[in-house]
Amino acid sequence: MALCEAEKTFVLHGVEENFRIDGREREDYRPMELETDIVSHAFGSARLRLANTDVLVAVKIEVDTPFPERPFEGKLEFFVDCSANATPDFEGRGGEGVAIEISNTLSAAYSSPNVFDLKKLCILKGKKCWKVYVDILLLECGGNLFDAVSLAVKAALWNTQVPLVKQIDIDGNNVEIKVSEELYDCRKLDVEKAPILVTVCKIGEHCIVDPNVAEEQCSVGSVVVAVSEDKFSTILQTGTGSLHMSTLVDCLQLGIKVAQRLDAALWDTLTLECYTCSTTEDESDTTCLDNPSGVVGGVTDCDKKYCIIVRVDYKDPRGKLASILRSCVDKPTYTNDVIEDETHRVYYRSCRTAKCNGGSGRSDSTSDDNGSLGDKSTIYCPGIGDGAVAVTVSFSILLFAYAFVRYVR
Amino acid sequence: MPVDHKRINGPEETVPYSLFTKLNTKSLQQQFKEQVRDEKRSDNRLLLEHRKIFIKTGLVSQAKGSAYIEQGKTKVIVSVFDPREIPNRTDYSLKGEIYCEFKFATFSCTKRRLHQQDTEEKQYSALMKQALDSTVCRHEFPNFQVDIYAFVLHNDGSALSAAITAAGVALAHAGVPMYDLIVSATLGIQQNIKLLDPSVTEQWLCEMPVPLDGKVGNQGVIVMSMLQSHEQISQFYQVGNLSLEDITDSIKILENACKELIPLIQKHLVKHVLKTMKNKSEDK
The missing domain is CATH 3.30.230.70 (GHMP Kinase, N-terminal domain)
Structure with a gap:
């Protein structure tokens, strides 16, 4: 030129x-x-x-x-x-x-x-x-x-x-x-x-x-x-x-x-921003279930590909929460599925956009997985004035908790 | 230099014996302490002191201009050849080209170098070209190319800056029009210790973090070339891990270092001109 x-x-x-x-x-x-x-x-x-x-x-x-x-x-x-x-x-x-x-x-x-x-x-x-x-x-x-x-x-x-x-x-x-x-x-x-x-x-x-x-x-x-x-x-x-x-x-x-x-x-x-928290029926604090953004330290910059929700409900009484886990993984066990056994119903949800695992876990609303060739995203570097977002990496122990759940199951 | 495929380069898998000697078992900190002690270096220099420099021109009779520089033990020959038409070029270029080739002699370093240019030498060639491109009045010889070859006989650190300084002298000797004299200097930095014109060991120690008093910190090597009277930096190259303040300080130190070199080179060139004039008048 x-x-x-x-x-x-x-x-x-x-x-x-x-x-x-x-x-x-x-x-x-x-x-x-x-x-x-x-x-x-x-x-x-x-x-x-x-x-x-x-x-x-x-x-x-x-x-x-x-x-x-x-x-x-x-x-x-x-x-x-x-x-x-x-x-x-x-x-x-x-x-x-x-x-x-x-x-x-x-x-x-x-x-x-x-x-x-x-x-x-x-x-x-x-x-x-x-x-x-x-x-x-x-x-x-x-x-x-x-x-x-x-x-x-x-x-x-x-x-x-x-x-x-x-x-x-x-x-x-x-x-x-x-x-x-x-x-x-x-x-x-x-x-x-x-x-x-x-x-x-x-x-x-x-x-x-x-x-x-x-x-x-x-x-x-x-x-x-x-x-x-x-x-x-x-x-x-x-x-x-x-x-x-x-x-x-x-x-x-x-x-x-x-x-x-x-x-x-x-x-x-x-990194993918995901909600990371968990709660069970025994805990009185239900912030993780109702309002995950309210959990202190409940958002993590994951270096994984998926944000996930694993929600376990009782069948009797129907729809009673047993536990819920929000986390991030590289490869979800089930992308979007509901697995039932005699006593429990387990909802597996996964998605790939920032903070997308904030839902109740029951509905499929988290799923906007484009499932294409790779994870594609556009980054913009703004001009001076827009300060860069501070990156906080705080790996929660929940990741390990999730892994544990996976292997025990 | 054309590559000679018939030449036997020796076995590929050889290593210098020095790796197995006792010298090599010393920790980096010990090695650094041996080099720099109480603001003095192993050869009794101050931290910001040049080594002794010797320059001679006209060594290579076949070349239009040539210079030989000794900077401590570092020895470099640079030769400059007549402008010739740019090879393999169809379009006309308004500005002349500079072609640089930097080469370590096979025996110049502790580890044997190969005959073919390796990536380090190619990088140094590019840096030399970068330094000289803005020094030479390239519009004076459009569509022509000036070849500059730098050959390191002995590498005792700061070989690149020695080669660039010598190239400036060789270009002046060849009568290639230039805007200004170019001089170059190297600075090694290890935490708060700055070493001007580092020897090969010092340079090597500055290329990696050495724990001093239990801490590791900033380290790096900077090579800077300057056109002194125009206050222009024609080439700047840094490796390592340095903060902006370190670099700003280093630029000032290197500027002064370059200033110190100028009178030496000027004096040498004047001497050379007087000698040539004397020879000419004797010929008559």
Whole structure:
């Protein structure tokens, strides 16, 4: 895409007026759409669409030997594939430079143990470790590749299920590992601190985030920052221009602010807010049954896929509550069903939207499960002013209670 | 460099013997304490002191311009070749291109490097290009490409910044038009200790969190290149885990560090010009 001088001036004036060519403000992102768990052969996957930029990330895990100088650590490798579909510029070896730049920046950003702990991928010191391959496929280029890729990578790693190792047999130098055969017996990776990359572009006198292709061309220089919590894990200057020191510091300030907001928005989308509480007939407090939002600490940011209700009623007297449980799980025993035995009637309800398990459990009203390919959701990163929602993770003991109920039954 | 597939690279699965020596059993904290003690470093430098620098130009007779830099034990040769037409390019580009290749000699590090460029070297090449792109007056040679090769003979830390500084000198020696002299410096950070121009061990220790007095905290390495008289940062690269305050402080430290290098390079270039003029007048 080539711009003439007049078009460039137009873009520049827009940035100065804080009203960019697509109507955004300087610190706004374009709308994003995120899907997770869409590649069935991968251990974790995510697809992110940021306006016209489309990125597909799939995570594969294999068993490998740790590096001799780091016997306690697993391995993490990024590979970026720029297909010529994305943009004609990537034809032949045209995308190689971009691919190397992105994968190197990602490995640098994930390299600090404060950001992503490779030690958790170790199986047996010096002998066996997990090697995580993160394959990034650029489906379409609409500007701002770094940001889109980093969000998709974080979502895919969050989605990744690492098989549980049940047994390690050591026979001399031979090490054999046995992996749990249960399909859902998996461990999730800890990606809460995984970095988010933000490209800050300088156009004219101002810095903007999330540039589109036209804006990228007008930029005199840009800075890519990788932010994990309130720290920078990587900073890299891209583009051909140079920056003044004070501009660089301004860019960093803007970058960290936007990255934290973006991270909160992503985390909100990935986790599912569910009511988590329980009550039985013996308890006098019926808030969990009647008004779950009134329960103190009764809402949890689950990293599971479904919010559920399990309600047990007596058959005699008919409809008398025996117990009710609101929680979240990855795979409900029954999606939506009523099971009866001689004395009890058990209602199983599950749904996939935020706080959807607030009903009585008797009716099927919670069910709005779209049952499609994956859980699809749209995340928006608003401009300055709208503070990011604080994320509270407080895992309730009820989760375990639910598991217990499941196994006892 | 074209890849030679016939060359035998040696067995893949070899490891440096140093991993098994007693030195390796020391804890990170011990190793760090050995490097930095009472505001002094193992080679008696202060925390924010450069190592001794030696620069020489015109080593490579085949190249248009070349420079050799020694920064402590780090030794880098950079050569710059005449502009040539950009290969494999059909459209006309208004600005000239810079092609950078950064390579560690196979014997330059404790672990043997391969002949082929690995990802680290490719990353360093890209950073060098980033630094030099905004230094060279690229509009002066449209549709042409200047090749710059940096070759590290001995890596004792801060190899990238040594290569960028040397590349600036080599470009000046080659007579490529530039906006300003470019100098570069590296800073290692481990909690509240900042180490300018780190040696390879110091750099390695700053790349991971080392518990000092029972705490772990911010750590990182920053490489910054500057065009001094314009006060422009042409390249900035940080890895690790640092807060905004740390980085703002580091930028100031690196700016001063770059300022300190300038007179040295200016003096060297003046010397070089005087020598060339003397040689020319003798030829007449």
